[in-house]
Amino acid sequence: MATEITMPQMGFDMTEGTVANWLKALGDPVKKGEPIAEIETDKTTIQIEAFGSGVLSEIRVAAGTKVPVGSVIGVIGAPGEAPGTAAAPAAKPAAAPAQAGGQVTPVARRMAEELGVDLSTVSGTGREGAITKADIEAAAKRAATPAPATGRIVASPAAKSVAAAAGVDLRAVKGSGPEGRIMKADVEAVAPAAPRPAAVAAAAAPSAALPAAVPAAPLATVGDQRKPLSKMRQIIATRTQQSKVNAPHFYITVATEMDAALALRGQVNESLKAEGIKVSVNDLVVRAVALALRKFPSMNASFAGDAIDYHGAIHVGNAVALESGLITVTVRDADAKSLKQIAVEMAGLVSRAKSGKMLPGDAGGQTFSISNLGMYGVENFVAIINGPDAGILAVAAAQPEAVVRDGQIVIRSIMRMTLSGDHRVTDGAQGAEFVNEIKRLLENPWGLVL
Known part of the structure; x- marks a missing residue:
């Protein structure tokens, strides 16, 4: 079958x-x-x-x-089944190059436009000399940038097409794809700012629903540079601006004592050492957030115009920093997973995201998000909601601070967390209860491993 x-x-x-x-x-x-x-x-x-x-x-x-x-x-x-001929037609005598109005299959014509192949230079091998997609693919390969004598350039066809159109030497481009493969976004990031194809300029234009951008100030000094936005940067710019414009944010910050959680983490990691598994502070936060979302379904929701969608599943997204920008990887059904399972899954998600080898289901589809900058020593910050989520939790570093307990000054590891909530979906009181439940779970961490 x-x-x-x-x-x-x-x-x-x-x-x-x-x-x-x-x-x-x-x-x-x-x-x-x-x-x-x-x-x-x-x-x-x-x-x-x-x-x-x-x-x-x-x-x-x-x-x-x-x-x-x-x-x-x-x-x-099925095993043993002969390959189909639709994608790889049998070789036929070469036909004359296509004349204006010559027979070209719709798929081949679309592919030629996308790859920048001149149809008049292509010989058709299809029925009655028709140009097929296999002919276009072969022509694109012939026109691809030749590899230098020092080694083979590994680049996607889309990247080669953009490079050819923009006059970019692929030998000077650092690839961000698997095994250093040069992707389209890599070429766009280094392509000259002008002139740009109309299609690319249109893609970079902000949504009509957003306020017009203020024109950039002219370059002031000789050392200034202006680089066009990569495709990823365009997406991030558009979505964060849309979120700030469309979603009325409110913010709630709590200070959490992490001493007990850090001690528990040390014990758990010691018990998992033989398996090569390490639980991070972020894994503890993911587990706490998932359990809190179960208790406060108003935060596991999204705005839907004239309605609010309350999600049955709890999928916790985590922002991962890449050289080219950000991507959100998702722990699905996080409330049903143990701390150990979350640790293993998060390690795999982050590794695949950073190596450019993500799998379907790794990204997107989150019902709530976490942005953790604790590893950078950040004391406190606020995050922009990753729409259409009802909120996002900004997690800072756990740092020693002097606090008063029972009339005595003592040192505790304090981690500040700030909830950004969408006022269209939930309110400050609900948000405060939610973020304080996360705080309670982290300060009494045995509930995270039971």
């Missing part, structure tokens, strides 16, 4: 993705769970796994092609 390979949805707001690279060739054997293709999104590159075993019988979407979420990009057939 054939298994379709579809473009995955990596987050609630992802509508399309690019097939960056096929990890299997047409006709190759495939095992269930084996990485089969790399998908490039606005924020990262992920590897998608095969959901069945057999052979890669069809490649319906060529590398470098952007398609909507849910589109079938390939097919896994």
Whole structure:
């Protein structure tokens, strides 16, 4: 039985993705769970796994092609099944280059536009000399930037296309993809600021619902530089601005004594040493937040225009800093997972995010988020809500402070947490109860391991 390979949805707001690279060739054997293709999104590159075993019988979407979420990009057939011919037509005598108005399949025409291939230079090998997507893919490969004598340049087709259009030397670009692969966003980050293609300029324009941006001041000195926003930076800028404009934020800060939690963490890590598992302070916070969300469902919600959506599942998102920006990885059903499970899952999520090898389901879909800057020694900060969540918790560093207990001055490890709440969904009193429940759980941490 054939298994379709579809473009995955990596987050609630992802509508399309690019097939960056096929990890299997047409006709190759495939095992269930084996990485089969790399998908490039606005924020990262992920590897998608095969959901069945057999052979890669069809490649319906060529590398470098952007398609909507849910589109079938390939097919896994039964073992021994002959590869399909749709994606790889049998070689035919070369036809003359296409004349204006010549026969070109719709898929090939769209691919040519996306890859910047001149149809008049392509010889069709399809029926009656028609140009197929395989012809376009071959032409794009021929036109790709040649590798220098010192080594092979590894770049996605989309990155090569943008580099060619912008006049960027790929040898000078640092790749952020798997194994240093140069992605489209890497090229956009170093491309000259002007002129830019109209499509890119339009994508960078702010939403019509947002106030017009103030024009940038002219460069003042010789040492100043102006660099165009990368695609990830554009997305972050748009979404954070939308959140601040559309969601009326309120803020509540509590100071939490972390001495007991830190002591418990040390004991837990000692018991898990043989398994190579380490529980972080953030893992404790994730567990506490998940349990608090179970008790306060008004915070596990999102604004829906004329209604409020209360979510049945508790998915805790965690902001992860990358060289190119931020991405939110998600611990799903966090309230049903033990502290040990959360620690293992978070370690895998962060590792894959930083290496550019994320899997479907790793990012997005959160019902509440955490932004932790404690590792940078930050004493206190506020975070912008990651819409459409009802709130986000900003977690600072645990630092020794003098406090008064029973009339005596003592030293305690104090960690400040600030809740940013969406006033359209919840109110200050509910937010205060919620963040104080997180504080209570962390100050009485045995409830986190039971």
